[in-house]
Amino acid sequence: MDRTVYRYNLVTRLAHWVWLIAFLVLVSSGLQIFNAAPYLDASDKSSPAHRVLSIDSPSQGVGTTTVFGRTFTTTGWLGWTDDGMGSQGARAFPGWITIPSYQDLADGRRWHFFFAWVASVCWLAWLVSSALKGNLAEMILRPSDIPKLWPMQAYYLKLRKEPPPYGTYNPLQKAAYTSIGLVITPLVVLTGLALSPGIDAIAAPLTWVFGGRQFARLWHFAGMLLLIGFFVVHTFQVATHGLINQMRSMVTGWYRLGEHDGVGP
Amino acid sequence: MNRKLFLASSISSALAACSPIGTALNNNAGFHHFLGSAQGLSEAVIGTHGLAREYPESAISSVYRIDSLPTPTSTRYMDLLAGDFRGYRLIVDGAVDRKSAYTLAQLRAMPQQTQITRHDCVEGWSVIGKWSGVRLGDIVAAAQPRADARYVVFHCFDRDDQGTQYYESLDMHQAMHPQTLLGLRLNGADVDADHGAPVRLRVPTQLGYKSAKWISRIEVVGNFANIEGGHGGYWEDQGYEWYAGI
Numbered sequence: 001m002d003r004t005v006y007r008y009n010l011v012t013r014l015a016h017w018v019w020l021i022a023f024l025v026l027v028s029s030g031l032q033i034f035n036a037a038p039y040l041d042a043s044d045k046s047s048p049a050h051r052v053l054s055i056d057s058p059s060q061g062v063g064t065t066t067v068f069g070r071t072f073t074t075t076g077w078l079g080w081t082d083d084g085m086g087s088q089g090a091r092a093f094p095g096w097i098t099i100p101s102y103q104d105l106a107d108g109r110r111w112h113f114f115f116a117w118v119a120s121v122c123w124l125a126w127l128v129s130s131a132l133k134g135n136l137a138e139m140i141l142r143p144s145d146i147p148k149l150w151p152m153q154a155y156y157l158k159l160r161k162e163p164p165p166y167g168t169y170n171p172l173q174k175a176a177y178t179s180i181g182l183v184i185t186p187l188v189v190l191t192g193l194a195l196s197p198g199i200d201a202i203a204a205p206l207t208w209v210f211g212g213r214q215f216a217r218l219w220h221f222a223g224m225l226l227l228i229g230f231f232v233v234h235t236f237q238v239a240t241h242g243l244i245n246q247m248r249s250m251v252t253g254w255y256r257l258g259e260h261d262g263v264g265p
Numbered sequence: 266m267n268r269k270l271f272l273a274s275s276i277s278s279a280l281a282a283c284s285p286i287g288t289a290l291n292n293n294a295g296f297h298h299f300l301g302s303a304q305g306l307s308e309a310v311i312g313t314h315g316l317a318r319e320y321p322e323s324a325i326s327s328v329y330r331i332d333s334l335p336t337p338t339s340t341r342y343m344d345l346l347a348g349d350f351r352g353y354r355l356i357v358d359g360a361v362d363r364k365s366a367y368t369l370a371q372l373r374a375m376p377q378q379t380q381i382t383r384h385d386c387v388e389g390w391s392v393i394g395k396w397s398g399v400r401l402g403d404i405v406a407a408a409q410p411r412a413d414a415r416y417v418v419f420h421c422f423d424r425d426d427q428g429t430q431y432y433e434s435l436d437m438h439q440a441m442h443p444q445t446l447l448g449l450r451l452n453g454a455d456v457d458a459d460h461g462a463p464v465r466l467r468v469p470t471q472l473g474y475k476s477a478k479w480i481s482r483i484e485v486v487g488n489f490a491n492i493e494g495g496h497g498g499y500w501e502d503q504g505y506e507w508y509a510g511i
Binding site for chain 2: 036
């Protein structure tokens, strides 16, 4: 029995792919911006005593990364890297991962702020449209899903023959999509805004609640790491759970239900 | 196996394609200009409103970090410095009805404002310091700007290694902001040469490059298209946004 359902509306599909491009640009232009001050402090003003991460080049040809006071040699990867102009130099993140490839804070900011608008508008459009169409309700993790989280994980680990019954998304998908879509993404936007002196003057509690400007920079970076983590796991899951079906559904909207897939929340 | 291949190739190609495509687009003048359109949006939405946070004395950074063009070494500046700025005059001119030239003593005799605010550098770091001085708004108001006045341009003593002079600009609204200050004192002492003596602008609602050091002249203008590179500031001429609230 072929059970094909229309799962993703046009706004969701568009938002998904535009968001992917914006995400990649925001990471690479963000690392460009980070390179201008390659350290993160858990404080309001800059404070070496509260330094959580710093990427340095203590001497010619050597790159180091210090995390919570522990220093690692990271030559070639972090600290002493590709300068984006065909050779190596003192640079935190390498040129092959930044926009532009060479060090240029002004242009990195240009890209970052343009795509920050794109990503924010995109996220908002998705949120409103999926809330109106009821897709959000299928996706949100509910209290009743929590007892099903471990059984679902056990099924993935082949410790259980059958997954717990679920609707459109299984409990682990719901947990991932809810945390990324409704918690991490807005937090990354808000911590980014909190870095701006103009925003701090309008909405001081925003910067304050994250612990100040440098702390907001640390949270913004941590949020990026979580988004990258989601990106990797998400790509892995898509690749291993019916790649063609998954890709087709995010292009055309039509998804063929799997053996355990249901519909609804 | 195919799936692992798909995974590895899609993630690595997404990452690896981003920088070269982005760099190529960045070098396209039209696209570069298009990206800049977001600046107007940010300025329209955020603008310059509200007040920068003010801190207690205990929050002051032990070192007020310096990250600017080098301290001026011109004969003119060195002579002023050697004479304790007795020969200094802050010129206020341009599209105003009352041009003036303030001595440092005159500036010190005006009503002073003290603020302990955070200086946020465009690079990402922040430093907190106590600034005292004259509100820029008082100086601008005293000059009686003419109806066509839209911007206040700050001409400075410092030059880069190419000889290009530092300058900055604010619009009238930003200039009249109650915390926009002509700083004369930093952390309880007269501003020293490295921190912008004798007069350094403080704009706590915007990024640090707006807070021009070593100010020699304040010019009120209708537009800044004919000043230096035409973008309203030294860093703006090198691609940084004129609106520095974000």
